[in-house]
Amino acid sequence: MSEDFLYFLWQFQYFDKTNLQTVAGESLQTLAVGQRNTNAGPDFLNGRVLIDGLEWVGTIEMHLRSSDWHRHTHSHDRAYDSVILHVVWENDAIIQRPDGTSVPTLELKPLTSRQLLYKYQALTESKEVIPCASQFATSAEIQKLSMLDRALMQRLERKAAAVHEMLERNHQDWEETAYQLLAQNFGFKINAEPMLRLAQGLPLKVLQKHRDNLTQMEALLLGQSGMLPAIENTDNYVDILRREYDFLSAKYSLKPQQLRAHEWKFLRLRPANFPTVRLAQLATLVQRQPSLFSLFIHTETLKMLQNALRVEQSGYWQKHYQFQKEATGKVPALGKTSVENIIVNTVVPLLVAYSEAKDSRLFLDKALELLEQLPAEQNHITEMWEGLALKTKTAFDSQGVIELYNNFCSEKRCLNCGIGTALLKS
Template sequence: MKEDFLHYLWQFKKFDLLNLHTTKGEKIEILNSGQYLQQAGPDFFNAQLIIGTQKWAGNVEIHLKSSDWYVHNHERDAAYENVVLHVVWEHDTEIFRKDNTEIPVLQLKDYTDKNLVDSYRSLTAPKTWIYCEKELATVNSFVFANWKERLFFERLERKSLPILELAKETSNDWEAVLFCFLAKNFGLNTNGEIFYKIARSIPFSVIRKEGFEAENLEALFMGRAGVLKGDKEDVYYKDLQARYNYLFTKYRFEEVYINELQFFKLRPDNFPTIRLSQLAQLYHLHQNLFSKIIEADSLKSIHDILRIQAGDYWQTHYQFDKESTRKRKTLSSSFIDLLVINTVIPFKFAYNKYVGKESDEEMITLLQEIAPEKNAVIDKFRYYKVPVESAYDSQSLLQLRNEYCAYKKCMQCALGLELIKS
């Protein structure tokens, strides 16, 4: 048993309220169970209780055993001096404040329905993947739908935080912020952090000035990535190298250490050279990309903006000095969908939050038009009969798995609470 189950019992009063007594036999009446703030200090703040004939206002601390009070060194912490009731599953020792007054104790196991305890233990018994794997498909569809929406916006909130932080750092230069996060996601998981560092090393004012020549942007990106060092016979390589050296001097760039770009185990179309060229073409073709993305109100309009291809040289190359069969290196629909999921929607959400605009329905509608991601987590949910019809579903379920199931937060999950009730 975990303390979060006891928090659930106390918060929602899931025990016999009519016959409560302390371990010393004093009657307890709960007027207000307090605020469950989930922060440092006692578990529930500003509770109101009648113990015996005395009315109390103060905090409630919850433990599996009374002795946990001393295990956690609460007797040394002034934040716990205002605890008026110690709620435990099992009472094994008396607890005293600094002034030697005893803290009343409620032993919850004496007042909790056995069937509820059995439901909790059944839910949290060891499973092959997550606790509720076999019961997931039985959860009320209305409860599941509401919880998915909450999970989706929790995930968006988390994704929007670094965007808002960078906006603050750049004095709200939203074009620059978009550039950095698009660059990161052009690099995918393998080169994403490197691409982000490259983007951060180039003032966006330079992108604005040089964007009229795609080769200058490509030279900037390749040069900052460190792939234009050394000698090659390739004419295009030499041209980019000369352009970068000129731009480096013109804008007085500082040297930046960038980890070596990774090609290993990547499909050729995902090679960093191809993605950097495509990124350069995107900012060459769209001088006001931020405005266009914000104003785009449909998945098709976003695809139309982002459907670009690498420069001419890269139609017959994947790396410098290595010619290949001609192939148009256009951003695929599936790659654009990834950009929408991981960049465009979090960015729109963050910007709308910044300007105070409501955009919840727009975010959901956009993702419901996109096919769900394919990964091991989503495959598992499907295996346990959970419908996954769009990226809206898959994003919600990834939040569920990563932020709740992985940490066994069943008592903070609407699905866990519903299963225990049923």
């Protein structure tokens, strides 16, 4: 049993209300359940109830046992003096206000149907990775679609909030923020964190000063990554990069932010995903685009965006996955799936954040349109849902199911989920 279940019972008034009474025997009628309060203080605000014919307006507090009132030291907190109703699962203590009057208490345990309780336990005690798996097929299609829409919007808002935070750190510089987001995305999860730190320590403004010289841009990115071999050798490209980096890092005072080679992960990565190759691709992309931000926000069609992002790295990195180790075949350019990943994880969140900043629906619609045009991601989460006959055709669908699983199912937040509450109410 959890307080979340009490919130659910109260919010939807899912208990027997025939001849409803407080534990003291006063007649009770709910006029308004109030709004759930997720901040400090009582659980519901602006509730309205009739107790023995007298209307009360104020806050409502919920506990599994009435004695929790003392355990949570509400008696010493003046915010609880205005509680008009104490809703509990079991009543095991009389609660009084500082003036000696009793707090009217409603006990829900005797009023809750066994069937509802059984359904609730079936969800919360389920051993399935998706707790409602055995009942999912019985859930109405409309419930599923509306919950997936809600989950998708929640995901987009969360990602946009991260963009706003980054923007704040960058003093509202959208261009620098677009570059940092892109660099982080080029780390493809495993190296996302060092990629972001690298971009934070090597401003786009510095890179752009060398747009006429790709080797210098590679020297800046690879030198700043700490992966550039330190010892003189016969590899001419490495020697050039080292000389360029020594000069440029001194010119722009970059050394204090330089990363160390050991901060990068190569283990269990496909060679095409090695950070060395990704940095070379990033260099080419930054060189080609006078404004990454404009590219992401103003490119008209998905096709145009995909073409602009499908970059091929410089000659050396077409033959090497790592410094000084020649590859057996040609190193591939940034692939179709990687480009789609960048659109989903960089372009879309940036569009949503920009839509919020400009208070314009236009950019949000554009973000949603991109997701609807891209194919669904394939991963273990989308496969799990497909096992429950929930098909994901586009990235719009897959982003929704990923969010639903990560932030609802795996945390057993079924009572906050439209599908879960519908299953309980059915």
